[in-house]
Amino acid sequence: MEICEKISKILSDVKCKKPLVHNITNYVTVNDCANIILALGASPVMADDIEEVEEMVSISSALVINVGTLNYRTIESMIKAGKKANEIGIPVILDPVGIGTTTLRTKTVERLINKVKFSVIRGNMSEIKILAGIDAKIKGVDSEDTTKGAKKIARELALKLNSVIAITGEKDTISDGNRVCTIENGHKMLAEVTGTGCMTTALIGAFCGVSQDYYLAAVSGIASMGIAGEKAYRSLEENQGVGTFRVRIFDNIYNLKDDDFIEGGKIYEC
Template identity: 60%
Template sequence: MEIYQKTTKLLIDVREKSPLVHHITNYVTVNDCANIVLALGGSPVMADDEKEVKEMTSLARALVLNIGTLNTRTIDSMIIAGKTAKERNIPIILDPVGVGATKLRTQTAKQLLAEVNPTIIRGNMSEIKILAGIDGNIKGVDSMDDMQNGKEIALELSHKLNAIVAITGKIDIISNGTNTTFIANGHKLLSQVTGTGCMCSSLVGTYAGVTEDYYSAAIAGILSMGLAGEKSFNSLKDSEGVGTFRMRIFDNIYNLTPEILEGEGKIHEE
């Protein structure tokens, strides 16, 4: 299948080119996001002061915006960075963490969609539904919705926003407005570790930093995280739990190979 060839090529390119991935992200998961980018082979930077974000974004190959821990200062910085990236054709990955939980999150997400025009949007089912104007069931920053009608929602929102839309869950759904890809890799324990969604967005950003095929970059990032989750869980001993699982996610991203992507990926395209 062609998509496996594309994802393996992207992994090789990341390891060879080590793209600089600029993040304005949340302080709960910032360290994990930096380390997951390093584990894959990229180079992370986390600069969020508005006096330097324009300059830093100009140096980057991709920009990841994450609204997990918002404040007025970082919102302004996200807009500056996003507009800079847009002007320079740098891919922008938006992670709308907890959109719909508060007015500030929802307003900020809508502002970013309107003024920045993200290249890729990655969220859980509730977050994507809310961006699509559909009522979503959210608890804090966690999705309480199943994946029903996910394909239709992703297709419509992707077409409407002219962006790649990725919904992560039991079965991941990625759409470019015309085509849809489903990924069945992963494990439910990923939802029991804070930051796995944020790390997934960072992986997507890292792959996006070495290509203009952002649909394949989104698939590669989400597939990599799913495989890392599977392999981390399968390696656990009876006495081990979420702490060991979390550490092994980094190990399995670090040890990811083209052979693993192609041999163990569970991808279906429509």
């Protein structure tokens, strides 16, 4: 079965099973992440108090950890929730937003990786390079690196961490250490809307909630955002900009169909 057909089946499962996705995420994009999960057909919950994260994880199908707006309180909640998720066997997805920018972010991600087993780690090229111990160019939470060498970096880091590694950017690269693919869906305007990376990670969480093949789940989440971005851009009329584009991302995720992957997926296995 071709990869686009495989991920279209996972989309159907999301809409049918409506997995509960527990997010400990950043307050800049928390509302967008909740709404993009809902638009896909899954169910979001945003809970970060240390007194309830274990209970919430226990009724969830996946846990998404996003370090975008760190504080000491939520760091401990992330670790506690992640350990509980590992204990009960649900997937944990990490978005290491801005790692390398400050010591707190870098040390926190290192601590998380040492204490929690992650099924998928999604970041931009600079973030993944830093995780891999490679010099990177980063500006705040944005990457200034090209995607050169992405396949090798993703494959080697996936084997090292025993996680699916997803590098998103102008061209996306995903690897579980054995399989590798690139995705060429998307539009440059996605980079002009705050939170599209965080939303992509949230989508990956929803797909991981219904599939034990986390490589395909990561491909599904990233391709979904790419296809939605393409459709949103094509729908723009004169004098419409990032505001309309942002809203139409949600509309296109809501209206995403199996055939969108099969007919429009630009996914190439290597």
